[in-house]
Amino acid sequence: MGALSGKIRVPGDKSISHRSIMLGALAVGETKVTGLLEGEDVLSTAAAMRAMGATITRSDSGEWSIHGVGVGGLLQPQQALDMGNSGTSTRLLMGLVASHAITATFVGDASLSKRPMGRVIDPLSLMGAEFTPSPGGRLPLTMRGAFPAVPISYRLPVASAQVKSAVLLAGLNTPGITTVIEPIPTRDHSERMLKGFGAELEVEIEADGTRVIRLRGEAEFRPQTIVVPGDPSSAAFFVVAALIVPGSELIIENVGLNPTRAALFGVLRQMGGQIEELDRREVGGEPVADLRVRHSALKGIAVDPAVVPSMVDEFPVLFVAAALAEGRTVTTGLEELRVKESDRITVMRVALELAGARVTETEDGLIIDGTGGDPLAGTPEGAEVATHLDHRIAMSMAVAGLASRSGVAIDDTRPIATSFPVFESLLETASTAAA
Ligand code: S3P
Numbered sequence: 001m002g003a004l005s006g007k008i009r010v011p012g013d014k015s016i017s018h019r020s021i022m023l024g025a026l027a028v029g030e031t032k033v034t035g036l037l038e039g040e041d042v043l044s045t046a047a048a049m050r051a052m053g054a055t056i057t058r059s060d061s062g063e064w065s066i067h068g069v070g071v072g073g074l075l076q077p078q079q080a081l082d083m084g085n086s087g088t089s090t091r092l093l094m095g096l097v098a099s100h101a102i103t104a105t106f107v108g109d110a111s112l113s114k115r116p117m118g119r120v121i122d123p124l125s126l127m128g129a130e131f132t133p134s135p136g137g138r139l140p141l142t143m144r145g146a147f148p149a150v151p152i153s154y155r156l157p158v159a160s161a162q163v164k165s166a167v168l169l170a171g172l173n174t175p176g177i178t179t180v181i182e183p184i185p186t187r188d189h190s191e192r193m194l195k196g197f198g199a200e201l202e203v204e205i206e207a208d209g210t211r212v213i214r215l216r217g218e219a220e221f222r223p224q225t226i227v228v229p230g231d232p233s234s235a236a237f238f239v240v241a242a243l244i245v246p247g248s249e250l251i252i253e254n255v256g257l258n259p260t261r262a263a264l265f266g267v268l269r270q271m272g273g274q275i276e277e278l279d280r281r282e283v284g285g286e287p288v289a290d291l292r293v294r295h296s297a298l299k300g301i302a303v304d305p306a307v308v309p310s311m312v313d314e315f316p317v318l319f320v321a322a323a324l325a326e327g328r329t330v331t332t333g334l335e336e337l338r339v340k341e342s343d344r345i346t347v348m349r350v351a352l353e354l355a356g357a358r359v360t361e362t363e364d365g366l367i368i369d370g371t372g373g374d375p376l377a378g379t380p381e382g383a384e385v386a387t388h389l390d391h392r393i394a395m396s397m398a399v400a401g402l403a404s405r406s407g408v409a410i411d412d413t414r415p416i417a418t419s420f421p422v423f424e425s426l427l428e429t430a431s432t433a434a435a
Helices: 014-024 040-051 087-098 118-126 161-172 189-196 232-244 263-270 305-311 315-324 335-339 344-354 391-402 414-418 423-434
Strands: 005-009 030-034 055-058 064-067 103-107 130-134 138-144 153-155 177-182 200-205 211-216 225-227 249-256 274-283 286-294 328-330 358-362 365-369
Touching: 005 423, 014 030, 014 040, 014 064, 014 087, 014 161, 014 189, 014 225, 040 055, 040 087, 040 414, 087 103, 087 118, 087 138, 087 161, 118 130, 118 161, 161 177, 161 189, 161 211, 189 200, 232 249, 232 263, 232 274, 232 286, 232 315, 232 391, 232 423, 249 274, 263 274, 263 305, 263 315, 315 328, 315 344, 315 358, 315 365, 315 391, 335 344, 344 358, 344 365, 344 391, 391 414, 391 423
Parallel strands: 005 249, 030 225, 153 177
Antiparallel strands: 030 064, 055 064, 103 138, 130 138, 177 211, 200 211, 249 286, 274 286, 328 365, 358 365
């Protein structure tokens, strides 16, 4: 496959899509959503909200309509809620259920069933919910919500937007003020959207950067019209592909650039990547721009661990960029990557080594000695990268394959549909445009 060129548009932001369905399902009246990501993870959220009383439909033109039940109005689901591969659906919905008189069972696929839920069980238990998890605080898990729940003030022990959001969503149907203290900022889509729907929420930033988020419960929601911007985490694969494949010049339209999400682009620029922002604007209350990306000679760097929460999902594809850069890239502070859809530190080390890259694994990151722009060898005849049900491993290694001599074989591309169902066809579009 050759250089990437032309103009493409990536699907809607996954985090914003989940939240628009959840919050729409709590507003009486019609919430309209355009640009929703129609990936399996978001569809799991939609199915769960339907099972708890919301009416959610899609028009032929792709606009979604949600008629909600009102804050506090969720109904007892009749069956287990199947979360598929989606940690965001699971943790945020556990938050919603926690302050309702509902008993719900959450199940998921093999990847999700290995992921830690203790991080949400702990604060939601303080609010009064009761849990029967599988050993190690995992799925399948049954929980009984508390009504009324108890408002808490909770300092996040781990930098996680999912934990923050779970507590805030539980706080919506809790009397009084629920407080989340966030020493290291994470994506703030929940805060933005909660305010948009009419919740009383304030954020105070302390001198050391700690964010104190206070939400008054028993809010009354007004339905919204939401335009979901393109997902920077999906754009990331095309940005890196265009940077490492010689001759590429690609425009990616409508990319969300919320500062709590967009650190990858800054890191790639620091490595020498030519990434220009065109027509910066606002879409759905979020900063957005079109990105023009040109093939670039990348240089290895030490990535500042302070940026990790703002690009936590982008490390697999950054590792690919590093494997093609000149010199050494060092990443640290990536412990959280070990509890994503797969252990992304080990799985990417093994995958990149199989494709011919020089990689050393540490406790909290990877050290990568790049080729200086020469293509990787590619996977040996008969060998395949193991993706472990992790969409971002599959897409990252597909990008690595574009900059390899013999290509990269991947054992399973199906997980790509969880977040980016049109990934392969878009890659074809961008490559054919150049041919
Ligand atoms: C997400 C938060 C992040 C991220 C995930 C989506 C969200 O997880 O990895 O893909 O929408 O809140 P953590 O909160 O576990 O870091």
